[in-house]
Amino acid sequence: MKLLEDKILREGKVLAGDILKVDGFLNHRLDTALITALGKDIAKQFANSGASLILTVESSGIAIAFAAGQAMGLPVLVAKKSKTLNISDGVYTAPVFSYTHKTENTVLVSNEYLSAADKVLIVDDFLASGNAAMGLLSLVEQAGAKAVGFVAAIEKAHQGGRALIEAKGVPVYSLACIKEMRAGEIIFD
Amino acid sequence: MKLLEDKILREGKVLAGDILKVDGFLNHRLDTALITALGKDIAKQFANSGASLILTVESSGIAIAFAAGQAMGLPVLVAKKSKTLNISDGVYTAPVFSYTHKTENTVLVSNEYLSAADKVLIVDDFLASGNAAMGLLSLVEQAGAKAVGFVAAIEKAHQGGRALIEAKGVPVYSLACIKEMRAGEIIFD
Numbered sequence: 001m002k003l004l005e006d007k008i009l010r011e012g013k014v015l016a017g018d019i020l021k022v023d024g025f026l027n028h029r030l031d032t033a034l035i036t037a038l039g040k041d042i043a044k045q046f047a048n049s050g051a052s053l054i055l056t057v058e059s060s061g062i063a064i065a066f067a068a069g070q071a072m073g074l075p076v077l078v079a080k081k082s083k084t085l086n087i088s089d090g091v092y093t094a095p096v097f098s099y100t101h102k103t104e105n106t107v108l109v110s111n112e113y114l115s116a117a118d119k120v121l122i123v124d125d126f127l128a129s130g131n132a133a134m135g136l137l138s139l140v141e142q143a144g145a146k147a148v149g150f151v152a153a154i155e156k157a158h159q160g161g162r163a164l165i166e167a168k169g170v171p172v173y174s175l176a177c178i179k180e181m182r183a184g185e186i187i188f189d
Numbered sequence: 190m191k192l193l194e195d196k197i198l199r200e201g202k203v204l205a206g207d208i209l210k211v212d213g214f215l216n217h218r219l220d221t222a223l224i225t226a227l228g229k230d231i232a233k234q235f236a237n238s239g240a241s242l243i244l245t246v247e248s249s250g251i252a253i254a255f256a257a258g259q260a261m262g263l264p265v266l267v268a269k270k271s272k273t274l275n276i277s278d279g280v281y282t283a284p285v286f287s288y289t290h291k292t293e294n295t296v297l298v299s300n301e302y303l304s305a306a307d308k309v310l311i312v313d314d315f316l317a318s319g320n321a322a323m324g325l326l327s328l329v330e331q332a333g334a335k336a337v338g339f340v341a342a343i344e345k346a347h348q349g350g351r352a353l354i355e356a357k358g359v360p361v362y363s364l365a366c367i368k369e370m371r372a373g374e375i376i377f378d
Contacts, residue, residue, distance in 0.1 A: 029302040030265040032258040059248035059267070063255045069221040076219040078248070113218040 001041050001175040004153065005188055007034060014181050018156070026125060026153060027060045038175055039067025042123065042151050045173050046072070049148040051121040053077055053114070055136055057096075057107055064153050065123040074121075077114060079107040079136060092142040096135035107135045116144035127152030127174060130161025137168060149173060156181070157189050190230050190364040193342065194377055196223060203370050207345070215314060215342060216249045227364055228256025231312065231340050234362050235261070238337040240310040242266055242303070244325055246285075246296055253342050254312040263310075266303060268296040268325060281331040285324035296324045305333035316341030316363060319350025326357060338362060345370070346378050 013021040025031035042064075051072065056065035057079040069076040081096075083105060093108040114120070120140045124132055133150055140147045147170045155162065155174030162172045177189040202210040214220035231253075240261065245254035246268040258265040270285075272294060282297040303309070309329045313321055322339055329336045336359045344351065344363030351361045366378040 023299065024302070028267055028269070028299060030255060030258065030267065032255060032263065032265060035255070036259055059251060062248060062251045063265070066219060066221060066224070066252045066255055069219065070225055074221065076221060076252070078217055078219065080217070110212065110217060113213070 001038070003034065003037055004176045007031070008154070008176055008178075009186060012186060014183050014186065018159070018181070020126075020154065020156070020178070020181060020186075022125075022154065026064075030063050032063075035063050035067050036070075038064055038153055039069075039071040041175060042068040042121075042173070043071035046121055046149055046151075049121060050119050051148050052117070052119045053121070053145075055079065055109070055114070055120050055122045055140065056124060057081065057132060057136060060126075061124040064125055068121070068123050068151070072121075077109055079109050079139060081105045081107055092139045094135040094138035094142075097131045107132075107139065109139050111143065114139065114143040114145055118143065118145040119148045120145050121149050121151065122147060123151045125153050127155040127161045127165075127172070128159040130159075130164040133161055133165050137165065137170065151175075154178065155189075190227070192223065192226055193365045196220070197343070197365055197367075198375060201375060203372050203375065207348070207370070209315075209343065209345070209367070209370060209375075211314075211343065215253075219252050224252050224256050225259075227253055227342055228258075228260040230364060231257040231310075231362070232260035235310055235338055235340075238310060239308045240337050241306070241308045242310070242334075244268065244298070244303070244309050244311045244329065245313055246270065246321060246325060249315075250313040253314055257310070257312050257340070261310075266298055268298045268328060270294045270296055281328045283324040283327035283331075286320045296321075296328065298328050300332065303328065303332040303334060307332065307334040308337045309334050310338050310340065311336060312340045314342050316344040316350045316354075316361070317348040319348075319353040322350055322354050326354065326359065340364075343367065344378075 054076045155177045179189040180187040243265045344366045368378040369376040
């Protein structure tokens with residue numbers, strides 16, 4: 001999606017450790033017009049997916065998932081992150097390693113809001129190594145629901161997450177797919 | 190706002206410890222149509238406020254703040270929560286005690302995105318004792334910016350947060366204002 005690619009080229013910053021900082025429009029400060037447009041693009045892409053629910057994870061996936069939910073007329077389920085492996089009744093949980101923070105978290109959702117009847121479109125801000133995606137897919141599988149797609153606003157293709165998701169038969173869509181990046185240079189796929 | 194009050198009466202659950210659970214539409218599972226309507230109501234209320242920026246705090250304020258930002262054509266700045274008092278260059282920080290979790294967090298924003306020129310509308314999901322509000326107002330004050338209003342989707346009036354905010358000369362608006370609540374009964378103001 002050219003709108004997002006142009007924004008990344010203009011305002012994204014490549015930091016040490018293969019980190020792309022998009023704090024100015026996607027994470028910390030939210031460009032509401034841009035994110036609304038991302039939501040509409042996601043809706044167009046998955047118009048025939050039969051999705052019944054959007055699933056995301058707090059906190060930087062929320063705005064994008066919300067914009068997609070608005071455009072598709074669907075509710076959004078926000079997986080919570082917890083430092084502890086919070087195994088209690090009534091929740092599905094999965095471990096997720098955070099690439100940015102180098103910590104392991106647990107993601108969890110209430111089983112009240114995710115059922116075997118759901119067709120789930122997962123939406124997140126980044127797809128890199130696929131750790132968060134695998135955790136969210138595990139929640140969907142535990143509920144006996146079906147994942148109809150995985151969407152990332154930004155994919156870092158060289159980190160291999162896409163193959164893990166596709167191996168589960170789940171289609172992957174990224175709005176900006178980065179092939180290579182280094183300070184001062186970002187090359188899209 | 191009748192739409193939200195009706196939803197709270199139908200689906201909200203009053204838990205021990207004076208906690209109102211609205212997980213099914215406002216926090217965990219997001220009712221995108223309802224939250225979009227909340228955003229429009231906030232925009233109408235603050236149409237003449239001169240706001241240049243919406244400020245919220247992760248993660249349950251994000252969707253409501255985003256909907257308000259969309260309706261007002263404004264960006265949203267999402268204050269991050271940290272367990273540690275993260276005093277580093279380039280950020281404004283303030284301590285916040287969480288009523289629900291009984292823990293103290295630090296909220297922080299980058300000084301890159303909040304300046305003395307900003308007129309800030311603060312938007313959060315709840316106003317209770319006013320702890321989160323005071324932390325966010327402190328960030329605005331540190332930047333030398335002006336707070337033009339504080340909005341909560343749901344106010345628990347009996348916990349006194351409103352008076353603290355109004356004492357700073359900042360107008361408070363809540364979309365649903367709860368006067369009293371106990372199991373099975375919620376009374377609006």
